[in-house]
Amino acid sequence: MADLDARELTDAELDEFPAVFGAAFLQDTDDEIERWRPLVDHIRPIGVCDGSELIGVAGHYDEAIALPGGVVRPVAAVTTVGVKPGHRRRGAATALMRRQLDGLRAAGVPLAALHASEGAIYGRYGYGPASTSNHLEIPRGARFRPGAEIDEQPVRELPLERARAEFQRQHARIFPHRAGWLARDGDAWEARERMRRSAGNRPDRFALHPQGHVVYRGKPDWTGRGPNYELEIVALAAETPQAYAALWRYLLDFDLAAEVVWPKAAADEPIVHLLADPRAARQQHFDGLWLRLIDVAAALPARGYAAEADVVLEVSDDFCPWNAGRWRLRTAPEVAVSRTESPAQLTLDVADLAAAYLGGTTLTSLAAAGRVREHEAGALAAASRAFATDRPPNCPDAF
């Protein structure tokens, strides 16, 4: 293995960052490379060199994520991980992950999250698939079940500048109660939005209801039979079931559209239960947010728990050994986490703890796959109930 170390970049190397990341994703035209340039100001870039050549890059946004129990905590939203073709499988990505996680630990950031380009990459670094993305497609005109309640207040389209403040106010009220959702204010969100809009996507449209909003874009298409537009949802949130129904009705009755698509809907998106024919909704589930507990001692007490448990977890963590060992987690009367010498009741890897952390994967399901081992009868069921959440987490944000 070559001696590759990742580090913060000099100004000259920062200039190279967009071309290196572009090369990793085969985006080599000047336009594609330039598109990535503003990003380096927002993502805490790091890189790895082979001699004087920058060959790999990574970064993260400083974000805030909603955790079970309605709490919001800092998270590093990891992005732009790429190694140039011709330099791969020599440890460059591993060096980047090493540098990034060490830096985040030193900065006191308890969690890191990412969307993985390929599912086999990040488990080795202690990330676990913590939420499910639902690629949801519903045809125009799909009817609601009889008796569905729809808020009659109008849904109005507004330009971004006029919609932004209300959109952000609504989001700030809603997102803490949706585990996996990120905050949508501040520099990081603005930067993410700019990058997303410059990705060759059609512009976003903002439609506001007094108790909800939808951000979407239209993809025009015409066939011999007429218009065949697709409406793609970027964000949809509502404060009442009736407002949620109003926003969906607005989209499903949209002239010219053939289909409404939400690539990052929740696994249990309620629209399915509003439809007269639930099969009208086509759903495909994928791994969504991958999560890393950088500091188990800080991460475990940060979230709320659904049930009473007092359990000793033995955690393995080859990549971040400071987390390894036995931890006692008590969820009542207050959440308390401490190191212990008591015998383990459950053993599991830190990646599996991350998979269960937002409530998206149950410990019982991981145990059925042999990933969690129970050493004392009853411990698994009690811990699994405590980690579970009422609704599955999801992360509609792209980064």
Ligand SMILES: CC(=O)SCCNC(=O)CCNC(=O)[C@H](O)C(C)(C)COP(=O)(O)OP(=O)(O)OC[C@H]1O[C@@H](n2cnc3c(N)ncnc32)[C@H](O)[C@@H]1OP(=O)(O)O
């Ligand atoms: C959050 C994000 O930004 S996701 C985007 C990730 N980037 C991409 O997908 C762009 C295209 N791919 C790349 O740039 C690179 O191949 C990377 C970043 C995925 C991996 O970089 P590399 O420098 O090759 O990784 P590195 O050499 O450190 O590999 C470490 C281990 O991971 C394995 N690995 C690396 N990439 C993959 C993969 N795509 N699938 C399966 N295993 C992989 C290696 O085989 C190696 O395994 P080993 O330890 O058992 O030998």
